[in-house]
Amino acid sequence: MLELAILGALKEKPMHGYELKKRLSFLLGHLWKISFGSLYPALKRLEAKDAVERAYTVKEKARNRYVYRITPKGEEMFRQLLEETGKSSEITDSDKFSLRLAFFQYMEPELRLWLLEKRRGYLAEKLEEMAGAGKSRYKESDSYRLGLYRHRQELLRSDIRWLDELIEQERKYLLEKERGRGSPRKGEKGGEKLLLDGESLEKATPIQA
Amino acid sequence: MLELAILGALKEKPMHGYELKKRLSFLLGHLWKISFGSLYPALKRLEAKDAVERAYTVKEKARNRYVYRITPKGEEMFRQLLEETGKSSEITDSDKFSLRLAFFQYMEPELRLWLLEKRRGYLAEKLEEMAGAGKSRYKESDSYRLGLYRHRQELLRSDIRWLDELIEQERKYLLEKERGRGSPRKGEKGGEKLLLDGESLEKATPIQA
């Protein structure tokens, strides 16, 4: 989960821990509280698995900074993690699903559509469940629980509407692609190149120079 | 967090682990995946703290069932946990906030209003942040991330609207109460008595009879 996010962020450019945290917070902050207590251990795990490497150690200013870079092995791992959709929690868990969605640009269109439809089905099922259970809930709930319950349903419906839009877009795209008119969509023109604001890679010394 | 939920559920009636899990899933399932791996340890912690006690051990059918009951100490602890709003995460964390809301009936009206307003303020602040960051995000995001981002904003706005309703209700209630016309609201007529469906406490033998 965190590892997927880290690898996805490091695909953009090499970063050190603090920067990585800021980047991930910016990217996924709305759906996730990323803490150092999990980030650093995760980085170490990834390093042990050769998925990332310590690219540079910048000593000039402030404290040492260890700049991490994704390796080819890491790229491969990213792809696997991203497309690993065997477990149902990949659909069920709203955070996991959103994380994947944030990296949809790296995913096969067919898999994208499949995931979206799976998720839609799951949410629709849940909504139906809730509507069914609603009657028994009426009797035993106070107004607060009832309100919470109704609000959840509303959020669910909003989620479903949103997924419907995404699915429609994806279908349209696939249809056009099949017709051989592979016109690229907004946001994908650059392929995998997602460059950031003015920050260039600062002067750095190779780790074992 | 889990302990608050357990105590709140056991206030209704004594339950054994499996039943407790079903009850909590029914009550809070939409916002939480409760697993045995956390439930049983939590029950043991609570028992060690004398907040719950093993009321009965039913042996008749199937496997042993250990029925837990909340103690006076547990009631006190529940109140403390419920009203413990020092940490900002009690406002920030959407699950924690929702959990508290599910137990609003046990909370002082003034605290209820205060919590709702705090939460509303936090969400409004976040929404503003997002709107501000939106511009820089436009440039570097693909359509999926952008969609995710916009959808989040929509959900935020929906949350705020909902809170506004709750706040208005709470204000009205407090105003009426001040005018000395303490008319009880829907769902509160029964005070703390929240009885469940037909299930009576099954034949059980005291633990050390």
Next chain:
DNA sequence: TTTCGATATATCATATCGATATATCTTGTC
């Protein structure tokens, strides 16, 4: 008949959170 799903309790490895520690650099302010 036996297989499956529900009931019921429990443990384990792994992961995560939140708090805390440490230290330096930058910026503002008196």
Next chain:
DNA sequence: GACAAGATATATCGATATGATATATCGAAA
């Protein structure tokens, strides 16, 4: 110029949560 405050940066630790798994019994369907 002094000095506090806040951002930068890495790291660890305890408490807790998750997901998987193990065990075992019961009722019902196939």
